[in-house]
Structures are given as structure tokens and as C-alpha cells.
Amino acid sequence: MRRLLPSAAAVAALVLTVSACGGGGGETAAPPAQVSDPSKVSGEVTWWDTTRPDSEGPTFQALIKEFQAKYPQVKVNYVNVPSDQAQNQFQTAAQAGTGAPDVIRSEVAWTSQFASLGYLQPLDGTRAVDQPDDFLPGPLSSTKFNGKTYAVPQVTDTLALIYNKRLLKEAGHEEPPKTIAELKQTALDVKAKTGAAGLALNVDSYFLLPFMYGEGGDLLDVANKKIVVNSPANVKAMETVADLISSGAAPKPATTESYANAMTALKEGKAAMIYNGPWALSEIYQGKEFQDKENLGIAPVPAGSVKAAAPTGGWNLAIYAGSKNIPAAYEFVRFMTTAEAQAKIAKEISLLPTRTSAYSNPDVQGNADVAVFKPIMDTAVPRPWIPEGGQLFQPLLEGYQSLVGGKSGPADMLKAVDEQYRGIMKDWS
Amino acid sequence: MTVSTRRVTAAGESARGRRRERPGPLRRSFGNHWYAWAMVTPVLAVMLVLIGWPLARGVYLSLTDATEANIGRTIGVNVIPASYEFVGLENYARILTSGVFWDKLLWTVVWTAVCVALHYGIGLGLAVMLNRRLRFRSVYRVLLILPWAVPAFVAAFIWRYLYNSDYGVINGFLRLAGLGGVGWLDDPTTAKIAVIAVNVWIGVPFMMVALLGGLQSIPAELYEAAEVDGAGAWQRFTAITLPGLRQVSSTVVLLGTIWTFNMFPIIFLVTRGGPGSETEILVTYAFREAFTGIRNYSGSAAWGVIILAMLVVLAVGYRRTLRSQGDPW
Numbered sequence: 001m002r003r004l005l006p007s008a009a010a011v012a013a014l015v016l017t018v019s020a021c022g023g024g025g026g027e028t029a030a031p032p033a034q035v036s037d038p039s040k041v042s043g044e045v046t047w048w049d050t051t052r053p054d055s056e057g058p059t060f061q062a063l064i065k066e067f068q069a070k071y072p073q074v075k076v077n078y079v080n081v082p083s084d085q086a087q088n089q090f091q092t093a094a095q096a097g098t099g100a101p102d103v104i105r106s107e108v109a110w111t112s113q114f115a116s117l118g119y120l121q122p123l124d125g126t127r128a129v130d131q132p133d134d135f136l137p138g139p140l141s142s143t144k145f146n147g148k149t150y151a152v153p154q155v156t157d158t159l160a161l162i163y164n165k166r167l168l169k170e171a172g173h174e175e176p177p178k179t180i181a182e183l184k185q186t187a188l189d190v191k192a193k194t195g196a197a198g199l200a201l202n203v204d205s206y207f208l209l210p211f212m213y214g215e216g217g218d219l220l221d222v223a224n225k226k227i228v229v230n231s232p233a234n235v236k237a238m239e240t241v242a243d244l245i246s247s248g249a250a251p252k253p254a255t256t257e258s259y260a261n262a263m264t265a266l267k268e269g270k271a272a273m274i275y276n277g278p279w280a281l282s283e284i285y286q287g288k289e290f291q292d293k294e295n296l297g298i299a300p301v302p303a304g305s306v307k308a309a310a311p312t313g314g315w316n317l318a319i320y321a322g323s324k325n326i327p328a329a330y331e332f333v334r335f336m337t338t339a340e341a342q343a344k345i346a347k348e349i350s351l352l353p354t355r356t357s358a359y360s361n362p363d364v365q366g367n368a369d370v371a372v373f374k375p376i377m378d379t380a381v382p383r384p385w386i387p388e389g390g391q392l393f394q395p396l397l398e399g400y401q402s403l404v405g406g407k408s409g410p411a412d413m414l415k416a417v418d419e420q421y422r423g424i425m426k427d428w429s
Numbered sequence: 430m431t432v433s434t435r436r437v438t439a440a441g442e443s444a445r446g447r448r449r450e451r452p453g454p455l456r457r458s459f460g461n462h463w464y465a466w467a468m469v470t471p472v473l474a475v476m477l478v479l480i481g482w483p484l485a486r487g488v489y490l491s492l493t494d495a496t497e498a499n500i501g502r503t504i505g506v507n508v509i510p511a512s513y514e515f516v517g518l519e520n521y522a523r524i525l526t527s528g529v530f531w532d533k534l535l536w537t538v539v540w541t542a543v544c545v546a547l548h549y550g551i552g553l554g555l556a557v558m559l560n561r562r563l564r565f566r567s568v569y570r571v572l573l574i575l576p577w578a579v580p581a582f583v584a585a586f587i588w589r590y591l592y593n594s595d596y597g598v599i600n601g602f603l604r605l606a607g608l609g610g611v612g613w614l615d616d617p618t619t620a621k622i623a624v625i626a627v628n629v630w631i632g633v634p635f636m637m638v639a640l641l642g643g644l645q646s647i648p649a650e651l652y653e654a655a656e657v658d659g660a661g662a663w664q665r666f667t668a669i670t671l672p673g674l675r676q677v678s679s680t681v682v683l684l685g686t687i688w689t690f691n692m693f694p695i696i697f698l699v700t701r702g703g704p705g706s707e708t709e710i711l712v713t714y715a716f717r718e719a720f721t722g723i724r725n726y727s728g729s730a731a732w733g734v735i736i737l738a739m740l741v742v743l744a745v746g747y748r749r750t751l752r753s754q755g756d757p758w
């Protein structure tokens with residue numbers, strides 16, 4: 001070990017010299033601990049963003065401009081990768097050792113998986129994490145793996161009931177439904193009195209979770225390492241979903257392009273209610289029904305027989321362990337997760353901050369969407385942050401599709417999901 | 430260079446040596462045609478690197494329990510030691526004893542048989558039509574070749590849009606006609622029909638062009654002679670056209686079978702294997718094994734080897750049958 005030290009120091013000095021030259025500054029190389037002015041950090045940071053390029057992307061690009069003004073020697077390459085492909089592409093690139101970005105916007109469920117595979121740089125005590133106590137506990141919990149921090153929470157989200165106030169009013173409902181029973185009745189009234197569909201379902205695993213949590217169910221019991229997806233509570237939840245469809249409260253949803261179809265139906269006033277999160281708001285406001293923003297209502301998801309709860313979602317910023325520009329990446333992550341940056345994002349595109357202090361920012365307090373989502377966020381249920389977490393959704397999706405298609409009933413469907421989970425997590429009971 | 434040349438020669442010697450007992454002609458051939466050997470060597474080397482090595486590595490991986498988590502790597506400060514082990518045929522046993530494999534195999538065989546039959550049938554029909562003198566023949570040819578020119582993923586997205594149950598064009602027409610819309614991709618049966626339709630649309634042009642080429646190589650005198658002898662259209666078709674096309678047909682059917690069997694993009698992009706995993710064929714299922722969550726390299730390698738083995742058996746059997754019927758290749 002001791003013999004290695006001089007060579008390691010030499011390499012470090014070389015790297016620093018090279019990076020200083022790359023920045024064109026011509027300053028003398030200094031060891032990282034003595035960097036007094038972080039704005040002198042130089043390098044090139046490639047960031048894979050996963051937001052929707054048309055509705056959310058511009059806000060992040062504007063933030064990057066601010067970052068570059070503050071750190072003139074860091075060049076940021078902005079790459080937008082569709083959120084359904086980023087995980088796969090990152091794994092491929094990280095494993096191969098070429099083409100991986102320096103910073104990735106990682107979904108909360110991916111973070112522990114990437115960390116377990118050794119792809120992420122540990123961030124404890126680095127400049128990337130600023131005031132860790134300021135973060136909300138739910139999002140912060142998603143950044144930990146084996147006790148170490150591997151990411152910084154960027155935005156958080158959860159699901160809510162998003163509805164068209166005009167259609168509900170025409171159906172005789174001033175208030176959004178608070179329970180599943182009211183949801184069904186409201187939807188049926190909308191259908192009878194306005195001709196529009198009541199509830200547009202999105203056939204996706206994440207969107208099934210509020211129904212399960214509502215009945216007191218869950219996918220896994222992490223503390224006891226137990227698979228609990230095939231529980232009576234979940235069977236009841238699936239029966240509720242099946243009943244919403246068979247009663248006509250929700251039209252039978254398409255299983256392909258389900259998300260897009262539900263969104264289009266809401267935006268065009270063809271459906272009165274959907275479940276969705278804050279990330280969808282900027283797109284919804286582009287729809288003709290919501291030119292008047294006042295027409296959009298946001299309420300907590302309706303309660304099942306036990307409680308009203310939706311899953312915790314959101315996105316973290318993580319740094320690839322093989323990055324050649326780690327110091328610059330630290331500064332970038334730090335900048336993008338400051339309370340000011342989060343407030344700007346919340347103000348412009350209604351994504352929820354992960355910092356407690358950001359919520360006292362006037363820009364955030366002035367945003368009506370955030371004001372509605374904050375209390376919902378407080379009851380959101382963190383998902384199991386385990387490396388296999390990302391694999392739990394495909395079997396559930398297949399089950400949901402066969403439930404909607406009438407190929408299997410609630411009990412058979414959960415039994416099939418349970419079997420697949422046992423194949424994924426072999427040492428769980 | 431010299432080293433690899435010698436190795437190739439040695440391999441060639443042993444291969445030839447089994448058939449012909451004397452090594453003499455080979456050495457003479459090497460003496461006379463050394464430049465040919467020298468020219469072949471780079472190709473062989475590239476083939477070994479590009480095909481041989483990955484194949485060997487894939488077969489090896491399929492005999493281990495390697496996954497993304499235990500394959501071992503060093504990335505920056507993170508060092509993960511390799512901890513995968515040789516497990517013999519365990520992966521194969523697991524796949525072949527699972528119901529999923531046989532389900533997918535059955536659907537893959539149905540999918541391949543139906544697609545290739547339709548490709549060939551429709552392709553032949555169009556080729557025969559276009560082989561006659563008719564006006565705007567070249568225009569038709571261009572139009573009919575178009576689907577083949579469209580990249581598969583573009584075609585898949587166009588069709589996905591056409592099939593959309595709420596906003597798709599097909600259901601739009603059905604509603605205009607007063608019929609209800611159909612959830613094309615939401616029901617296993619219609620989803621299967623839908624993906625077959627897309628694949629037929631994409632695959633027919635190739636068959637048509639290949640068969641058209643074959644048709645044009647049949648001498649016109651044969652048809653004239655048959656006509657003089659009083660043969661009807663159907664007789665001419667079965668007695669001249671089909672035998673004349675035999676060589677082309679056997680090749681394109683074999684190619685078509687292999688392509689369709691492994692036709693990944695259509696299934697993956699049009700239905701993503703859904704609803705449930707009803708339209709998933711063997712290759713898309715293997716892909717899912719390999720590329721969801723923590724990747725299972727060994728499992729997907731085993732799937733790959735099984736698929737490859739099935740296709741090799743199919744191709745060899747097919748060629749045997751053809752040869753026994755007197756086909757030269």
C-alpha cells in the first residue's frame with residue numbers, strides 16, 4: 001500500500017495538470033483539498049436528463065446556463081434520454097466502460113440498483129451533497145445503499161387524482177371524490193350527465209399502487225424480507241380496479257399507449273379524471289380543456305377501505321463512478337440540487353422540491369400545484385429501495401394487462417405475479 | 430501473419446485429410462495458390478474475432494451463473510470482484526423445464542409458419558403479376574418495394590399508431606362505418622393477428638423481388654412450347670413456373686424462416702410482447718431476460734444458444750431434405 005502512494009499522487013497530479021490545461025486557465029495545479037474557489041473547477045460534464053424534452057427540458061437547460069455562468073470553466077453537455085430507455089442505456093454504457101455520462105438523472109428505484117452494481121460514485125462528505133439534513137426523508141431514503149449515499153434527490157413526486165372541474169360540476173359534484181366508492185359514483189355521474197368518460201385508467205404498475213396501498217397492501221415487506229404481493233388486501237384492490245372497469249366508471253383502457261391515451265382523453269375533455277403526478281402538469285396545461293388553468297383540479301388519490309396513499313416517486317442525480325470529471329460533476333450536482341434551483345423548477349414546471357427549505361421560498365409557495373401536492377407528498381409511501389426494485393414492475397404490468405383484458409381474475413393475477421417475484425428474489429420468503 | 434497462415438493451413442489439412450487420404454494435392458495446391466490462402470487469412474481472422482469469439486464466449490457464459498452483479502469490474506473507486514461460477518447445464522435445465530419456454534416456442538413456430546407462408550404466397554402472387562407486360566409496371570414495382578425500404582422501427586411505430594384503440598386510424602374507419610372500435614393490441618388473439626399483419630407487410634417485398642428475379646430467369650420458350658402443346662395457365666404454372674423457381678424458393682424460404690423466427694423489432698416495438706407476454710417470441714423473451722433489471726447474462730446466453738441450436742437443426746434438416754430431392758445445394 002505504501003509503495004502505491006507515490007505513484008497514486010503522481011497520477012493525481014497529472015490528472016489535475018491535464019484538467020487545468022483543458023480548462024485553458026493556466027493556473028498552477030493544486031490538490032483538490034485546497035481548492036478554495038470551486039468556480040475554478042474545470043472539466044466537461046455530460047448529463048443525461050430524462051425529462052420530457054418539450055415541456056420540462058427548457059427549464060433544465062436554462063439552469064445549465066446559470067451553472068455555466070457561475071462555473072465558466074466547466075462545459076456541460078446536455079443529453080436528453082427518454083425516461084423509459086435511460087436505465088437500460090446507462091447500464092449498458094456503465095458496464096462497457098465507454099459512453100456513460102458523468103451525471104445521470106436516476107429514477108428513485110434505479111439508484112440502489114446502480115449502486116449495488118458498482119456504477120455510482122459514493123457521495124458522502126463530498127461537495128455534491130450540501131446540507132443533507134435539509135432533504136425530505138422519503139426522497140433521501142432512496143439515495144442510500146448499504147448505508148452510503150450514492151445520489152442527491154433532485155425532484156420528488158407522487159400520484160394524485162387530477163380532474164376536470166367543469167365536467168365534475170356538470171355531473172353535480174363540486175368536490176372531488178375522497179373514497180373509491182365516491183370515485184365510482186362520480187365517474188358514473190359524469191358518464192351519465194356529460195357523455196365524457198369518468199376515469200381514464202393507465203395500465204401501468206406504478207398506477208396500480210394507490211389501489212393496493214389504499215387497502216393496506218404492498219408488494220414487499222422489506223423489513224422481514226417477505227413477498228406479500230399475493231395478499232387478501234391486494235386481491236381486494238384488484239377487485240376494485242376490475243369493478244371500476246366492469247361497472248363502466250372507467251372505460252376499458254387500452255394496454256398499449258395507455259398513458260398517452262389517458263392523457264389525451266383528459267386534455268381533450270373526453271375523460272374527467274386520471275391518476276397522475278406533477279410531471280404531467282406542464283403537458284396537461286397544453287391541452288385545450290386547460291387553457292384556463294383554473295379548470296384543473298388536483299386532489300389526493302381516493303382512499304380505499306384503509307387509507308389514501310400513493311407511492312413516492314421522483315428523480316435523483318447520481319455520478320458515474322468511472323467519470324473522468326468527478327470534481328466538476330460534484331459541483332454540477334450540488335448546483336442543480338440547491339434550494340434556489342429547486343424553487344425555479346417548481347415555479348416553472350411544478351416539479352416538487354426535495355429540500356425542506358425550498359418550500360419556504362416565495363416562488364414555491366406561490367405555485368398552486370405545489371401547494372396541493374405538498375400535503376399529498378407527506379403521506380406518500382416510499383417504495384422498497386432494493387436493487388431488485390426495478391424488476392418488480394414488469395410482472396405486475398403483465399398481470400394488470402391480463403386483468404384488464406379479462407384473461408385472469410384478481411386472485412389468479414396476483415398469484416402469477418407472486419410466482420414471478422419468487423423467481424427474482426430467491427432468498428425472500 | 431506467417432503464424433496465422435500456418436495455423437489455417439494446418440486446420441485445412443486436417444479437414445481435408447479426413448476426406449482425401451493423401452495430403453499431397455493440398456501441399457501442391459498451397460504451393461500453386463499461396464496467394465489465395467494469403468488473401469483468405471485476414472477474412473478468417475476477422476470472422477474468428479467477430480463471430481467465433483463472441484459465440485464461444487456466449488456458450489461459456491451460458492454454462493455459468495454470471496449476472497451483471499457478479500461478473501466483476503472496476504469502475505473508478507468501486508471494485509467488485511468476479512464471483513460467478515461454472516454451473517454446467519443448470520441454465521438449460523431451468524429453461525427447458527419451464528412452461529414459459531414451451532409456450533413461447535409454440536407461438537414462435539406458429540408465428541414463423543404463418544408469416545413465411547403468407548410472405549411466400551403473397552410474394553409469389555405479386556411476382557407473377559408483375560412479370561407480365563402491363564402498364565406502369567415499374568411504378569408498381571417501386572410502390573410494392575416501399576415497405577421494405579422503410580426501417581423496421583419506423584414501420585412499427587406507424588402501425589402502432591394505426592392500431593391505437595382510441596385514436597388510431599383503423600378504429601377511426603371502423604367507427605365511421607358504424608362498427609365499434611377493436612382493441613387491436615389489447616387482446617391476445619387480435620394482437621397476434623396484428624403483429625403478423627405488420628410482419629407480412631414488411632416481408633412481402635423481399636419475397637416478391639427475389640421471386641421476380643427467379644421468374645425472369647425462366648426461358649420464355651418453355652411457356653411458348655407448353656402453350657403449343659395445349660397446356661392451360663394452371664398447368665403452365667405448376668409444370669414450369671414452380672419447378673423453375675425451386676432454387677430461389679428454397680433459399681428465400683430458408684432465409685425467411687430464420688429471419689422471421691428472430692424477428693425482434695416488430696414484436697418488441699409494436700406490442701412490447703403484450704398484452705401480458707402473449708405475443709412474446711423466443712428472441713424477445715431472451716432480450717427481456719438479458720436487459721431488465723440486473724441483467725442475467727448466463728440465462729440469456731443459454732436462451733441464445735438454444736435458439737441458435739434450433740435454427741441450425743432446422744437449416745441442416747431443410748438442406749438435407751432438399752438435397753435428397755435432387756437440389757444441388
